[in-house]
Amino acid sequence: MPLTISVFSDVICPWCYVGKRRLERALDQLGQRESTTIEWLPFELNPGMPADGMERALYRARKFGAERSAQLDAQMAELGRQEGIGFAFERMTRTPSTRRAHMLIAAAGQHGRADPVVDALFRAYFEEGRNVGDPDVLREIGVAAGLDRDVVDDALGDEQLSQRVEAVERQAAEMQIAGVPFFIVDRRWAVSGAQPTEQWLAALRAA
Numbered sequence: 001m002p003l004t005i006s007v008f009s010d011v012i013c014p015w016c017y018v019g020k021r022r023l024e025r026a027l028d029q030l031g032q033r034e035s036t037t038i039e040w041l042p043f044e045l046n047p048g049m050p051a052d053g054m055e056r057a058l059y060r061a062r063k064f065g066a067e068r069s070a071q072l073d074a075q076m077a078e079l080g081r082q083e084g085i086g087f088a089f090e091r092m093t094r095t096p097s098t099r100r101a102h103m104l105i106a107a108a109g110q111h112g113r114a115d116p117v118v119d120a121l122f123r124a125y126f127e128e129g130r131n132v133g134d135p136d137v138l139r140e141i142g143v144a145a146g147l148d149r150d151v152v153d154d155a156l157g158d159e160q161l162s163q164r165v166e167a168v169e170r171q172a173a174e175m176q177i178a179g180v181p182f183f184i185v186d187r188r189w190a191v192s193g194a195q196p197t198e199q200w201l202a203a204l205r206a207a
Contacts, residue, residue: 002035002036002037003032003035003036003037003185003186003204003207004036004037004039004185004186004187005023005036005037005038005039005183005184005185005186006039006041006183006184006187007019007020007038007039007040007041007181007182007183007184008041008042008043008172008177008180008181008182008183009040009041009042009043009118009180009181009182010042010043010044010045010098010102010180011098011101011102011105011118011121011122011125011132012045012046012095012096012098012125012132013045013180013181014076014080014087014126015180015181015193015194016122016180016181016194017080017085017122017126018079018080018083018085018194019181019183019193019194019195020118020119020122020181021083021084021085022083022194022195022196022197022200023183023197023200025197025200026197026200026201026204027200027204029197029201030201030204030205032204038114038115039109039114040105040109040114040115040118041168041172042098042102042105042106042165042168042169043169043172043177043180043182044097044098044099044102044165044169045098045180046095046097046098047099047169049095049096049097049098050097051097051099051133052096052097052133053094053095053096053097053131053133054094054095055093055094055095056092056093056094056095057093059095060095073087073089076089077089080126085126085127086127087126087127088126088127088128088129090129091128091129092125092126092129093129093131094131094133096125096131096132096133096134097133098132098133099162099165100133100135100138100156101121101132101133101138102165103155103156103158103161103162103165104117104121104138104141104142104152104155104156105117105118105121106155106161106164106165107142107147107151107152107154107155107158107161108142108145108147108155111146111147111151113145113146113147116145116146117141117142117145117147120141120144120145121141124137124141135156138152138156139152139153139156142155179192179193181193181194185203185204185207186207189207191203
């Protein structure tokens with residue numbers, strides 16, 4: 001039967017990328033990929049990040065310490081290989097603000113193109129080392145995903161869309177969502193974290 005899965009996520013969260021792949025694999029195995037609607041909802045890990053972002057090495061050193069940061073990257077890179085994701089942390093030079101990326105996703109959702117935009121944003125940031133806070137990069141991603149250039153340009157400069165992103169993030173806070181990915185299935189039950197495909201299979205079969 002058709003499903004709707006709402007996903008709170010951020011495009012610079014590696015676990016969100018892993019969680020997307022694991023969910024998709026479960027839906028494919030159940031033959032439910034085409035009948036499932038995925039709604040991508042914003043959750044900025046760094047809502048106070050300057051619009052132009054900051055140097056990733058500095059950001060990570062402040063958050064984890066340089067040595068711990070390197071260990072975490074190595075662990076995630078290994079996990080990515082198991083999931084078919086080529087994390088390229090060595091190519092990533094900036095930690096961006098993701099507000100514009102979420103505005104682009106919201107606009108893409110209005111045109112039925114949110115999922116390819118989200119996938120392209122993950123791939124651009126994590127596998128290509130691109131700055132997904134850069135309007136030019138976002139414009140290229142949006143157009144390549146099938147959006148009209150004017151739609152993309154309007155989205156990136158739309159203050160109302162920015163406010164809508166903030167409103168959804170406030171809803172997440174009110175729901176006490178403290179981390180991502182966070183999935184809500186058919187508005188009825190929640191799954192927190194990047195659960196293994198096997199757990200998704202069991203949960204979706206039960207549903």
